[in-house]
Amino acid sequence: MEILVISNGHGEDVIAVSIAEALRQFPEITKISALPLVGKGYAYEKANIPIIGTVKTMPSGGFNQDIKQMGRDLNDGLLTLTYHQYQIIKQWGKNGGKILAVGDILPLLFAWLSGGEFAFVGTAKSEYYLRDETGWLASTSLLERWLGSMYFPWERWLMNRSACCGVFVRDSLTAKILGEFSIPVYDLGNPMMDHFSVNPSLTFPPETEPLIILLLPGSRMPEAQNNWQLILQAVDSIKAVFSQRSLLFLAAITPSFNSIPFQEDLVDNSWQKEWINTYNLSIPDEQGILFSREQERLIISQQAYQTCLQLSHIGIAMAGTATEQFVGLGKPVISFPGNGPQFTQKFAQNQTRLLGCSVTLVDRPQEVGHTLTQLIKDPKKLKNIADNGQKRLGKPGAAQRIANCVVNECFN
Template structure:
């Protein structure tokens, strides 16, 4: 029998990681039935693979007001409760329990919620722990404050109840994002591995088109959670204005290209009110860029493209970022970033500072538009600084190839083991 696997993921970044692993697993086991239960949002990252017959999405799905970050604010929690998060979670729990009665394995991607559901299935399960890294409290820049003391006492950013679930006999695979974090859990008896980071797969890119040679190039990342993403983009574009309008010192400011790759949201139509409010006008799309829309204002040419991250990311000299996974990927490609935290619910000051520590300062946290403008001026003026920060980002994110390594482990420890037991 070909077998079945249920995958649980709890966020847009986790969906993307799960998707890469599942595509690699499908190549190894094309007859394996792959079911995906997105715990947060609609799981739009899986839509193309579902249409191609690689997998199927199951279970109830709903876009929550907090975007899955209700643990970061009381307001977000209350809004999620009003939107029916308790009923949604109950239905998801019951579905996972029904799946587990057949003994088919479960793969959890994310943090505590999918891990807890996988354990509750009663079936063999594996875990890909995506968000936590011991780099966030063992290295700078800045201090993790009280959190660092707490994690140092534990010896891991993961909590005791999480490593207890990872250490169960039914947990056949624990894969973490880096060797430092894996070693921390090994000291607590968890058989954890760090086979590679799937976040860096599929980002080969294409050569820079001739039409763009000579431009200063920025990558603009506002995140994928609406409406927060539009607020993030507005703050970053206003900060860019502060750089363009500051006293001369950057001679190439007259040829400034801003690349804004997005997922399904915000769509080009979502951008319209924001860009018109800021005074941008439609412009011609340069050849070879694959952009869906182009807008200009003064010296700035802004290109927008859904699904354009893999094509555009490596073209950037500096990233202006208020995103999670995409910012880490950009830094992993060697592109230093500057972030500008906002009111959230995701990209707040604490999140941005943690991201900066994770990446060893390859992402610099700015507290104001003027600070971002000053630091952008420095980065564009100093290629040696850009290269040094780029090397740090690559080191912290690791090389591509993690998806294939994880797919092999999932096949061996979950799929093949379940088939043999059956």
């Protein structure tokens, strides 16, 4: 059996790679190839999964928000690229190969156009955007209710084609709703949590121990730099209400970023650079950079992302996937809107709907300190947040479960 994995975006590539690596363990699979529809597919290269066809990074980075960005992509050969990718996928289906589509409607549509059998992993959409277990959210419009699902009728039509052998969604609620439309849906969890150790309980440390706070400015520049400056205002608001307490901030910065501008912003805010080995904390990052200010310590880490998330008690986040993963660990997040282009007011509101009670959205960074004090005093809410994380993101091991199902049920 030969499988072509297609995906559209860096986050989708990472999830696709985790499933592809699990598929490699099956002797029935004789060949696995990949075709990233957006970007150059570095995640596939790193995992030694061969890429077929043409790949290219567009000026928008695949994050089209307006006509101007679309125009730049078109001028840079978007239509030609898309046609070449379609030809590759069509030929794969014609030769009897199977397709695993990961992402949204674009890979789903291409998989159907291949003419061959395919399975779909829906990473972007969740019914939690529109409803929870008790019913519709107040923010859900009459049109959205009439359409019946976060997945539009044309997406459901594609999932209902006979060539579609299985649909894997990110949570149980979404699986339940799609099942009502007779779609071959499986509820096997979210691969996003596969490399984490999930402990569905949360307790804050006693006041004699440092409170560890995660800082997530996002993964796109220059937006992440602007978000960082807002996050430092939130840090100041926390200092104001925890003036007598030891605080440790863990800043998980994307490895590809130059950390110097982030360090300069800290110095401008009265932080002093220290030797990293003067602080006793087991972060596996030899390049970690330690800063101090009175009772506070702050570590910039670009090589210990997973450890930073596991160690932290609460997150101050202006990110996408990283915020979801932290919530999946059963931990609370406080966020506030930035200036975009990604983490805007609308994005933050949508993320709050997706992740439920785990995210507290405030209007300004200056409100974070007071909000944090309220959270710590509310053990019932913390218990709900811990339970909610696993409900919304699922248990680790999803990639292996999906791979088993793809081989033994979908393409059997």
